[in-house]
Amino acid sequence: MACTTHSMFEKSITRRDALKTIGGMFATGLMVQSFPNVLFAKEKQPNIIFILSDDHRWDILSCLGHPFIQTPYMDRLAKEGVLFENAFVTTSLCSPSRASFITGQYAHTHGVKNNITPWNNSNVTFMELLKGAGYDTAFIGKWHMPGHLPELRGVDQFITFTVQAGQGRYFDCPLIVDGKEIPSQKPYITEELTDYALKFISQKRQKPFCLYLSHKAVHHQFRPPPELAGIYSNVPLNIPKEADSWITWTKGSVWYGLLGPMESFFRRYCETIVSLDQQIGRVLDKLDELGIADNTIVVYAGDNGYFWGEHHLVDKRWPYEESMRIPFIVRYPDFIRNPGRKAEQMVLNIDLAPTLLSLADVPVPKSMEGRSIKPILKDSNAPWRKAWLYEYFKDFPYQVPELNAVRTSRYKYIEYKGRKPADLFDIVKDARETHNLMNTPEGKQVLPELKKMLDQLKKGDQL
């Protein structure tokens, strides 16, 4: 048969011709297959809107069954996208967490370890990489990282504020618009930042855009706009058993600036979340109006959680669930085929940057320590990390020890620097983390493996 076949072709083409022909066909096939991607790649790049809030705790959303708050627009995002029920920050503190979101790196790598250590301008942000891939980019809102305002490479428009050490003010906050200070145009900061965001979104352009909308809300001093002030003044709060009105004064909590009954601050906090939700609604409406909602990724996240009395604490920082968990919702109608679902995988703030880059078909640098959650957006059963590293660095005068922790889907092991003994919790059996398993038979059984994991994670291994 072989000879016959050979004789059939030998007169018409040579072996070299045959190889050339086959190679050519193969190459042509590949070209044909990839031709549309090459041609339309730029057009297919999605717009990106990342909305970051401040201190919005993961469970204060109406779609998660909160007893009184109403957040219809965040709920809408969840209904039309994926709500990550187990989303965390790797450091529960504004500046380190914000730097982790924008760099995809842990605090020990990007260097913003607390609210004192400055931002390093050599840090690479996902916005810089998106700009390199042809995006129009804008950073609007709270930067709040120590040091001077950054030289943000790859950001076309940079609108921020520096008053109150970068925390900004809820009312009449002067803004720095591309380097020039201008007085506030709108009395309430969340509305004013949203105005700038809508203006950026509405610009006529040929390129895709990336908007980083970083709100002051809902950080202390929890000031809602006048029309929302008091809407929750009479609702029952169900604060934790161990809490009372005075915990804002005890255990060094006085530094958090909440001098007054905790309950009144919590009510204002919820009212401020409602205001933020309304402004998110304006962004979603604008996307609908412009007809670009389907090809626009909208991510909503908080920069860390918040204690409202749990563990007799207010504020964040500690590696307990209320502090380290965040709301994290992704909507991308053109990509997410079964929206409205909840994902159980443990995703992190450092996952944002690689996720946005991969969704935009931009290579993810190896220096990024997070993982793209693109597989989870496609498939809720996608395999995922088993454990991750939480870290907190000293932040004088706040009274939380420096620490490292490993969090798995079941356990959390925390090693403190200094004299505080280690903690070990079974998150599944003891969700409120009130029973330290150290020195118990169960604790002794699981401790070696958790210690090993923690060591591996500290070395940079992925688990």
Added chain:
Amino acid sequence: MKGQNIHLERPSFVQRVIVPAAIVLAIMIISLLVYWNSWRIDSVGAHRIVANIAAVVLFVSIGFGSLLVYPMAYFRGANAGERIFASLITPIIWLIKESIRVSVFYTFAETLYYGLNPLYLAVFIGPFGLMGICELVCRSIIKKRSDTSIRVITPLPVAAIFAALVALYVFLIWGGGVHWFYIYMEGYKALFI
């Protein structure tokens, strides 16, 4: 200043200094223990009531205890130095307790610097203003009772009141306490970063 003159026999040091100071100190310690254990009460309503009362008593004993200690010491014949010493015992013990607590988180040098924080300074300086007020009130009482020619208003207590008011404004009221806090933090950065 001449309160001791009304007593024929001067009480002992324990009676004129330690007893007034110990009363407020005991109130502070008891209210502290009650507050931190109030969550053990099963009834939420009862827990809140007990916690609220204990917390108020606790903070009043620390911040305003000198309003009780100083007059007691005054009318028991303590001299000015003893009255000041007695009045400062409770706030100083509370500050030491807090410093020991925060030493878990900080180095020794940082713990010392923490001791200069605006709240601590207010807790330390505030009683001087209260002592100044008490001094004026005690003198006026003595004057009324004994019909002596004692001068009620003199520069020292007035200066103490004024200094305490200035300190409270700068440390806690100016910009809602934020401005001085940032100055304090700049000092920390200069020393430790």
